Amino acid sequence: MKVLKFGGSSLSTPATIRQVGKILLASRRREPLIVVVSAFEGVTNRLLDCARLAERADPAFEEAFKHIARRHRDAVTQLIKQGRARVRDEVDALLAELHSTLEGIHLLRHCPVRALDMTASFGERLSAFIVSAYLNQKYPAAFVDARDFLVTDDQFTHANVIFKRTNPRARKLFAKLTKRHRGRVIPIVTGFIGATEDGQTTTIGRNGSDYSAAIVGAAVNASVIEIWTDVDGVLSADPRVVPSAFVLPQMTYEEAMELSYFGAKVLHSATIAPAVARRIPILIKNTFNPNAPGTLISTRSVDDGKLAKGITSVGDLALLTLRGPGMVGVPGVAERLFRTLAARKVNVVLISQASSEHTICFGIRNIDTSRAVDAIRHEFQFEFHEQSMQVDVKSDQAILAVVGEGMKGRPGVAGKVFDSLGRQNINISAIAQGASERNISCVIDTADQVRALNAIHQGFFETRKRLALVVIGVGNVGSAVLRQLHQQRDYLLSKGFDVTVVGLANSKRFVADAKGVNLGAWEFALQSSPDRMDPATLAERIAEMELTNAALVDCTVGPSIVDAYPAFIEANLHIITPNKWANALPWRRYATLMELLERRQKYFLF
Incomplete structure (x- = not known):
């Protein structure tokens, strides 16, 4: 059994849905499938916009709803030939339920997070139903509402999955479905959504469909999880910034998670955690170039002779430095600092501290800067009053990360990074490297981000x-x-x-x-x-x-x-x-x- 997930870009038009159908029919000949789908491209954002417009009593929500309805009805018209009336009736029923939800928000002039999740759920519910109806014309397919097995808590918009409830329910549901159809069925599952124990609809966060695929794959112990998207695989760098970036044929889970944490867009580290825990390989494939081999992510580390696997970056950051003689030899300063930041919900993305204990540098989002500074001044008010500590802020920074298993135990890797940047006259504000030696991170000015990525990519990967x-x-x-x-x-x-x-x-x-x-x-x-x-x-x-x-x-x-x-x-x-x-x-x-x-x-x- 393998699990295939198709994102919004793979479901943007009737033509792309037909392409998905071809891929599924070819894949099912080799192995039984479970398919997880996202909403049609752009629909989730439109649904959330609808809810916000309705909350503000803006009549434009009606026009936005009509656009969503028209798009899905047009898809039915173009894709469904057999039993079109029945499928259209089902789609109209879902659209009527969506409109009723929006009307409720409009009347109350209020959109609680529970209603926001209900509104967002219609993207996947409509998409999965239409895809299953289309596929059913060629091969038995069954619409599966993930709310029937994926159990979460009630943290609406970013609900936590309760795995001890979800896993047995998922196994039971798919086993029953397979038995009913004597093994000849492709389940089409709604990504992104789940439900609480008492049946309230929830969503599991952005990139939730990838997460849904990993949850399903782990529950049924899939042989592989295939993530179908609009690129040929994970690339060595962002091709929009580094034109010479190339597809990586293979990488480890750890490399994938390091790259995704620092901005690589194909995967999100948290979403693949269930698959990683069960050591299920993840294959990144291109819907529009299915013959491309893609990128295989697994436990296996392949020594291809390259020091690094990929280079990525994340911008829009600020670098804060807490410094002063009041820190030297004083236990608990770091604990106080990060505890007070956590209490203010400030996420720290990088930490660097010199052995002198005189400074602690850390990177946060620019938007969190004032909140972080206020928290630090309050926590260390005595030290600030005595002028034994102060905090410096450097805005408009970016973190550039060089990632790869091949960097372990290899002298000169850090030197190669710094030499590449130095030759471009790019100043490094802070450096961090873990004991795993899998990641070297540098903080630089955002203005130098593109040049830095290209310089390091040339230094590590390009023979010419x-x-x-x-x-x-x-x-x-x-x-x-x-x-x-x-x-x-x-x-x-x-x-x-x-x-x-x-x-x-x-x-x-x-x-x-x-x-x-x-x-x-x-x-x-x-x-x-x-x-x-x-x-x-x-x-x-x-x-x-x-x-x-x-x-x-x-x-x-x-x-x-x-x-x-x-x-x-x-x-x-x-x-x-x-x-x-x-x-x-x-x-x-x-x-x-x-x-x-x-x-x-x-x-x-x-």
Whole structure:
């Protein structure tokens, strides 16, 4: 028996639901299935918006409800051919129940969390019913309401699962269903929702459908839990930020949980806990590319020769430092600090303390900063009054984490992280590493987050050296440079160098493209560019690319581009030029330019 979970992106349209159906029909030939589904993409948020609008007596809730109803009715029309009237009646009954719930909120002008959970539950209930009805036309499928077996407490919106009640009920329900259909049935289960002992509807938190799949998989002792989403697997970094990120074929539970804690989006560490406890493998697959192998998460650690497995980050943080002589040698300071933060419901995401005991650094969400500072000042009011302690706040920080089992016992890993950041002139505010050696975390400025991720990814994973060039001046020298780069591209790649021209300019126009200018048609690109040449504007555009290894190639003969060198250096570019004007600057300007190059750790090659 295996469990398959499909998220909202896999259920966004009738076409994607048909794709899900193909996957299920192919999978059931190999092994019996249980399927857990989320709401259609975006529906949960719309339902919660409906409830809030109704609470405010905003008549717009009716229009929002109509949109939800229309979307599900359209899905029935497009997907169901056999028994459509019966399915439509069932869907209409669910929609009527939803409307009644919203009307109740509207009349009371109040939406208690219990009503919010009831409202949110309709997304999965509608989705699971429609998917089961569609599949039932091709193979026996049964709608299963998770409230019939998934028992929780009454902490509405983030209810806790009572496993000693849930597990036997789940086993009994699925065994009975299998027996009734003689093993020829695919149960389609509502994710995200459960019920209290007395039958009140609850939800188990965002990412709840993944959690539901793990709960079901653990209860029936599944051979594998497959999480079907819209990416090919867990990637080495966020591909929206690091274009060279790649799919990881395999990783351990611990690596997956470390990556997810620090921002990786495919999985949430808490949601896979039931599967981890039973050592059930988790396979991440792409609904839209089912032939891709995906990422297998299990107990098995594979030595692929790489030090790190992945790099991730989480931003919007503040770094607080409690410091002072009143901490040195005094027992219980850390306990008092974290107890008072917990009492104010301030979540601490990173802790770093020097052995001198003079400081404790910790990272929290920016939004919690004032509450945390107030709590600290109250708890340590005597020490603050005596000026033996103080608290410093550094806002707009990000935590960058390098994760991997291969880092254990390997000297130089931390040095490689710090060297990669140092070369980019990125300052580290705090560092944390556990004794497991599985994670090295650094706190940096949020403004440096993208550049830091790319720099470390290049340092750990990329065999080719990447170099981005901005070429200004396309006369005899400049055009010869471009011609050589175009002709020798394959040769350079074979030698491990990936050189791209991301900026190109003559005296009239410029082109800036982070993916690289086509050097086979650079003249046309310049002629057709709408951007008029202005060195400061070009430098700004290049700075927005947040390049980690780049150089300005100045092939001009006059002083105008030399005047803009500081802007390009600040944009993280080295300077390469046959232009003599920089070396002929007045001494003070020349010295200032050299100081800037040294401070930014950039080369000036003449």
